[in-house]
Amino acid sequence: MADRSAALDRTPLLEWIAAGLGLLLLAGLLFVLGREALTAGPDQPPSITIRQQGVKAAVNGYVVTFEAINSAGGTAAALQVEGMLARPGHEPERSVATIDYVPGHGRAEGGLFFAHDPRGAMLTIRPTGYQSP
Amino acid sequence: MTALWDSDANWGYARGVARALAGAVLFGLPLLMTMEMWSLGMNVEPRRLALFLLANFLLLVILSRFGGFEPTSSVTEDILDALAAYAIGMVASTAVLFLLALANTSIPPDEMLGMIAIQSIPTSFGAMITRKQFSAGGGESEEDQEARTAGYAGQLFLMMAGALFLAFNIAPTEEVLLIAFKMTPWHSLALAGVSLFVLHALVFNVGLTGQEAAPEGYGAGRVFLIFTVPGYAIAILMSLYVLWTFGRLDHGDLASVAESAAVLGFPASIGAAIARLVV
Structure with a gap:
């Protein structure tokens, strides 16, 4: 035992600090992962809502940027987003975009191109499908 | 300043540079041949890339002391070696990117710069640590190097360098x-x-x-x-x-x-x- 306490006495301060910070970070990581493991339901499908961000003029028309917000735990891969632009007296204009990933409880951004100005017209953007990663 | 015209010292440095070039290509190839890396230079936020390049430079300076491509004894030398490693890394990246037809003269200069800048991180690392890999015996004894790296902070630093590289x-x-x-x-x-x-x-x-x-x-x-x-x-x-x-x-x-x-x-x-x- 005397050997052991002597060894502890010789432990430099830096080793204590490093060990302490390391333990703190490790505990934090395990806490976050463990909480997720215990609370996440089995095979939750993603639940996507699309929030329109704005309209900008593009070279050949207009671009509407949007944010796909996933409120469920499951990840959506290859998310298809469809925009439908309805103007009175005209054929509706359709645009699609594919978002690589929207992580569970995460978000991703994208844009849709339209030939006509969506401002003042009726624009609906909705997710149409995804792939499980 | 007597070392300035010393042919032995210059010859030794030139051989170190040649070894470093080989190391840069060896350690850089996996990423030079990774598709995501070709466009990443453009996609990464410029400030984050600049910060990373700076952090990598600091890492190289400290790494130079732990076994760079030539033995060092002063911080000035470490900085010079880190700069040399970056230069070698950039030369190696540029050469391989052109050789593999991934870079060509029709690519806009800023895109090319981003491409080379991000590839210079692994290649400069390879250039710096080559000495240990390619030389049988350096200018200093193994014990000297052991002594410099035996400290606890040194161990943590090496762990950091290894973790960052992988x-x-x-x-x-x-x-x-x-x-x-x-x-x-x-x-x-x-x-x-x-x-x-x-x-x-x-x-x-x-x-x-x-x-x-x-x-x-x-x-x-x-x-x-x-x-x-x-x-x-x-x-x-x-x-x-x-x-x-x-x-x-x-x-x-x-x-x-x-x-x-x-x-x-x-x-x-x-x-x-x-x-x-x-x-």
Whole structure:
């Protein structure tokens, strides 16, 4: 035992600090992962809502940027987003975009191109499908 | 200043540079031939890339002291060697990118610059650590080098360098994200446990200073607390830093950040554990 306490006495301060910070970070990581493991339901499908961000003029028309917000735990891969632009007296204009990933409880951004100005017209953007990663 | 015209010293330096070029290509090739890396220079936020290049430079300066491509004794020399390593890394990156037809004269200059800048990180690292890999005996004895790297802070630094290098080699690919999405939180917990175990086994049995056993008077529990736990923390921090640099943490919640860190932390902790063998 005397050997052991002597060894502890010789432990430099830096080793204590490093060990302490390391333990703190490790505990934090395990806490976050463990909480997720215990609370996440089995095979939750993603639940996507699309929030329109704005309209900008593009070279050949207009671009509407949007944010796909996933409120469920499951990840959506290859998310298809469809925009439908309805103007009175005209054929509706359709645009699609594919978002690589929207992580569970995460978000991703994208844009849709339209030939006509969506401002003042009726624009609906909705997710149409995804792939499980 | 007598060394300025000394033909032996200049010849020795030239041979060091040639070896460093070979090391730059060797350590850089996996990323030079990774598709994501060709466009990453343009996609990474410029300020984050600049910060990473700066951090890499500091790493090279310190690494130069731990076994760069020529023996050093002053900070000035370390800075000169780090600059040389960066230059060699850029030359090697540019040459290989042109050789593989990935770079050509029709690419806009700023895009080309980004491409080379991001590739110069692994190649400059390769250039710097080549001395240990390619030379049978350097200008200084092995004991001198051992003495410089034996300190605890030195050990942690080497772990950091090893973790950063392996994390950087894997992080650019989309697979890291995909794996994190495929894994359940239980997989992540298991992976974190395995990473800790592998790191501990390597540290305890291989020995960080390249010696056969753990430091004298250090039991398994103490090695775990003093080396393994901080080592894994360093691996996780380096993983997070690299993922943040590449913008991979911007859109996820805390849990998905932790999962990505656990995925990249696995190779990073192995990199941390074997850093002493490589550097």
